[in-house]
Amino acid sequence: MALTRRYLHLLRPVFSARLLTTASTSPISIETSLPFTGHNIDPPSRSVQTSPHELLSFFRDMALMRRMEIAADSLYKAKLIRGFCHLYDGQEAVAIGMEAAITRKDCIITAYRDHCLFLGRGGTLLEAFAELMGRKDGCSKGKGGSMHFYKKESGFYGGHGIVGAQIPLGCGLAFAQKYSKDDNVTFMMYGDGAANQGQLFEALNMAALWDLPAILVCENNHYGMGTAEWRAAKSPSYFKRGDYVPGLKVDGMDALAVKQACKFAKEHALKNGPIILEMDTYRYHGHSMSDPGSTYRTRDEISGIRQERDPVERIRKLILAHDLATEKEMKDTEKEIRKEVDEAIAKAKEIPSPDPAELFTNVYVKGLGVEAFGADRKELRAVLP
Amino acid sequence: MLGILRQRVAAKFNYALNFEQGIGSVALRAFSSSANKMTVRDAINSALDEEMSADPKVFMMGEEVGEYQGAYKITKGLLDKYGPQRVVDTPITEAGFTGIGVGAAYHGLRPVVEFMTFNFSMQAIDHIINSAAKSNYMSSGQISVPIVFRGPNGAASGVGAQHSQCFAAWFGSCPGLKVLVPYSAEDARGLLKAAIRDPDPVVFLENELLYGESFPVSAETLDSSFCVPIGKAKIEREGKDVTIVAYSKMVGFSLQAADILAKEGINAEVINLRSIRPLDRSTINTSVRKTNRIVTVEEGFPQHGVGAEICATVVEDSFEYLDAPVERIAGADVPTPYAANIERMAFPQVEDIVRAAKRACYRSR
Numbered sequence: 001m002a003l004t005r006r007y008l009h010l011l012r013p014v015f016s017a018r019l020l021t022t023a024s025t026s027p028i029s030i031e032t033s034l035p036f037t038g039h040n041i042d043p044p045s046r047s048v049q050t051s052p053h054e055l056l057s058f059f060r061d062m063a064l065m066r067r068m069e070i071a072a073d074s075l076y077k078a079k080l081i082r083g084f085c086h087l088y089d090g091q092e093a094v095a096i097g098m099e100a101a102i103t104r105k106d107c108i109i110t111a112y113r114d115h116c117l118f119l120g121r122g123g124t125l126l127e128a129f130a131e132l133m134g135r136k137d138g139c140s141k142g143k144g145g146s147m148h149f150y151k152k153e154s155g156f157y158g159g160h161g162i163v164g165a166q167i168p169l170g171c172g173l174a175f176a177q178k179y180s181k182d183d184n185v186t187f188m189m190y191g192d193g194a195a196n197q198g199q200l201f202e203a204l205n206m207a208a209l210w211d212l213p214a215i216l217v218c219e220n221n222h223y224g225m226g227t228a229e230w231r232a233a234k235s236p237s238y239f240k241r242g243d244y245v246p247g248l249k250v251d252g253m254d255a256l257a258v259k260q261a262c263k264f265a266k267e268h269a270l271k272n273g274p275i276i277l278e279m280d281t282y283r284y285h286g287h288s289m290s291d292p293g294s295t296y297r298t299r300d301e302i303s304g305i306r307q308e309r310d311p312v313e314r315i316r317k318l319i320l321a322h323d324l325a326t327e328k329e330m331k332d333t334e335k336e337i338r339k340e341v342d343e344a345i346a347k348a349k350e351i352p353s354p355d356p357a358e359l360f361t362n363v364y365v366k367g368l369g370v371e372a373f374g375a376d377r378k379e380l381r382a383v384l385p
Numbered sequence: 386m387l388g389i390l391r392q393r394v395a396a397k398f399n400y401a402l403n404f405e406q407g408i409g410s411v412a413l414r415a416f417s418s419s420a421n422k423m424t425v426r427d428a429i430n431s432a433l434d435e436e437m438s439a440d441p442k443v444f445m446m447g448e449e450v451g452e453y454q455g456a457y458k459i460t461k462g463l464l465d466k467y468g469p470q471r472v473v474d475t476p477i478t479e480a481g482f483t484g485i486g487v488g489a490a491y492h493g494l495r496p497v498v499e500f501m502t503f504n505f506s507m508q509a510i511d512h513i514i515n516s517a518a519k520s521n522y523m524s525s526g527q528i529s530v531p532i533v534f535r536g537p538n539g540a541a542s543g544v545g546a547q548h549s550q551c552f553a554a555w556f557g558s559c560p561g562l563k564v565l566v567p568y569s570a571e572d573a574r575g576l577l578k579a580a581i582r583d584p585d586p587v588v589f590l591e592n593e594l595l596y597g598e599s600f601p602v603s604a605e606t607l608d609s610s611f612c613v614p615i616g617k618a619k620i621e622r623e624g625k626d627v628t629i630v631a632y633s634k635m636v637g638f639s640l641q642a643a644d645i646l647a648k649e650g651i652n653a654e655v656i657n658l659r660s661i662r663p664l665d666r667s668t669i670n671t672s673v674r675k676t677n678r679i680v681t682v683e684e685g686f687p688q689h690g691v692g693a694e695i696c697a698t699v700v701e702d703s704f705e706y707l708d709a710p711v712e713r714i715a716g717a718d719v720p721t722p723y724a725a726n727i728e729r730m731a732f733p734q735v736e737d738i739v740r741a742a743k744r745a746c747y748r749s750r
Contacts, residue, residue: 107492141525148523157491157528162515168481169516172488179444179470179494202481209476362526363560365584368616370663372560377701 019325020060023053028322032257033314039239041246041275044264048256052324054100058255059315062092063334065116066312067341068125069285072115072132075345076289081132084161085146087285088116090253093311094219094279095120097258098187102266105182109157109170110189112147113219113283117189121156123149125344135351142354143362164197166190167216171203174214174269185213185269187262193224195238204274208245211273215265216242218278219252225287226296239278252279253309282309360384421607426596428570429459429535432577433497435609437467440495443581446473446486447499447536456501457537457596483509483534487516490532490586497581500536503552503590517586518561531584535577538566538590539633539684540732546720551685553632556588557661557694563587563615564661566632570600572659575613583615590661592634616663620672624654627742628672630695631682632658635733639682642738651746661691669695670703677708678745682738687715712741 036043069089131138170188229236239247286293360382367384374380451464451474539551580587643653681692
């Protein structure tokens with residue numbers, strides 16, 4: 001995976017690095033934990049082709065994402081991250097499985113729970129932490145914040161704060177891909193909360209009408225902020241809500257199932273137009289850092305999922321079962337990851353805030369030499385180039 | 386004075402002519418009325434046609450833009466010429482298709498999204514503001530949005546409250562958007578071509594009642610490379626006693642008012658804003674410093690309107706030059722009624738502009 005290759009040169013030679021470089025790419029076939037359920041479509045096989053290299057990199061990448069989100073939690077409590085912070089821990093398998101099935105020419109667009117998807121698209125820890133802390137070398141130069149990460153050159157279109165808006169935008173990306181005849185697809189991610197948005201159905205209708213290569217991915221973590229799915233949706237079978245658009249229900253805690261589903265969906269979308277994937281997943285944190293996440297669900301439920309369905313643990317067990325690495329090697333990998341994350345945070349803390357002149361940059365691509373004003377226009381004004 | 390006017394006109398048209406020669410030929414062309422006339426409708430249609438021809442990334446989407454030839458026949462002939470992939474008929478789902486347009490712009494296409502009227506843009510306003518206007522800033526330059534939102538804005542005639550609102554002030558307040566308000570055929574052609582070529586999101590507010598009006602156009606206007614610079618107002622009529630600032634249909638009313646005022650010895654200068662955002666504060670203030678009196682005219686609601694911003698800018702930058710308070714003529718503070726007599730009272734008429742100009746000149750009670 002590109003993620004881990006990026007960091008290889010930073011690592012001292014320890015087992016996991018050697019493990020990854022020497023791990024074979026010879027195929028292993030693994031059954032998904034649960035079968036897929038189809039709506040107006042025959043689901044793909046439960047048998048997924050993978051390799052030792054892929055499984056080890058799944059483990060490393062998901063552990064890295066997990067560690068990043070937990071570190072962000074601490075930074076938020078230390079008031080180094082301000083405003084909103086929506087964490088993805090528990091949902092890593094969706095980001096990782098998807099990346100394994102697609103290329104950087106395919107597009108991904110999501111809402112505000114975007115840190116791990118950014119990492120999956122090739123974003124670095126440093127860019128992520130710097131952005132979260134509002135520093136000038138953040139991925140959006142400190143001007144976006146947690147909800148507005150982007151990486152256009154890798155096909156990551158953000159990072160959007162308005163619930164549901166990303167779906168018509170994603171269908172627009174798919175429209176452009178079809179217009180340009182470039183044989184790629186767009187994955188647009190949304191939650192069970194956004195699934196009830198009218199604009200989703202407006203965009204889905206057009207995507208189906210025009211056969212756009214659009215894949216709608218509902219990351220169903222069962223709670224729209226504090227509202228459980230059964231309190232918000234008359235029909236919480238989100239994969240069926242497309243009616244005339246086929247859908248697939250997937251165990252979103254199983255990275256291999258996610259990979260299989262995304263591969264299947266990409267093939268479908270290129271030939272037949274839109275498809276909906278419902279990923280049955282879970283977030284350990286509350287909706288955001290201002291939500292403890294325990295007023296609308298029990299601690300037993302959360303710890304139950306952690307014990308039974310945790311995506312990182314599932315891969316760890318698979319690796320052990322197939323003898324691809326030892327317990328100690330995996331623990332060492334996790335230690336390295338902790339160190340990487342800590343180093344990235346330390347480096348990010350050194351980065352200064354944006355220069356005050358940045359207040360007025362990028363308002364337009366072409367500012368036409370117009371004046372923009374600060375709070376006191378007799379005191380602060382700038383010419384937009 | 387006239388020399389400066391001509392110089393500004395020449396500069397705007399980007400003539401690569403010798404200065405003195407240029408002045409002479411500009412004046413000649415601008416006033417040869419019988420030579421070329423064009424309706425605003427044809428101006429917009431030809432601008433769309435030429436820009437679609439020049440750049441394969443430009444495409445149109447909206448309700449009835451294709452097979453119906455456009456609800457107001459603005460997009461007539463474009464479907465036949467460019468095909469359904471580039472002239473896209475949408476279902477009646479503004480939020481959906483506006484979002485799709487913005488997403489296509491994120492990916493590098495250059496959409497022209499039509500709202501049948503801007504009243505319907507309210508259903509899509511989240512995408513215009515949050516998805517389009519703010520993206521370049523939030524992404525620090527990574528995600529630019531080269532999109533144009535166009536359609537008729539403001540009052541028509543007898544269409545009632547939900548179909549008559551002017552949105553210039555609302556869109557004009559938003560950083561990240563450019564907001565254009567053409568009046569003449571030359572404005573419509575030049576500003577639309579500039580808007581489509583502009584890399585930022587542009588809101589292009591037309592006027593239904595102007596579509597059928599004919600204006601003289603120079604040979605330069607008809608050239609396929611013709612553009613009008615965004616953010617520069619045009620002085621339609623030079624004067625020295627009072628400045629009247631207007632946009633869109635109100636420019637026509639203001640010119641009529643100026644003719645009436647001239648008979649009473651008041652020489653009014655009429656400014657056609659052309660652009661709400663960026664607002665050409667420089668042209669407005671230069672004019673006020675010359676005439677010392679100003680009347681703003683708009684069709685939109687008065688509170689927090691375009692006239693309010695013009696008043697603020699004039700008070701901030703040219704206070705010592707004002708010999709009278711700023712006069713504001715605007716739509717009435719009511720939802721638009723249907724009955725013709727009270728609908729007429731809900732929007733500025735020529736006599737309102739004349740009266741306000743006289744007040745500014747201390748020539749009335």
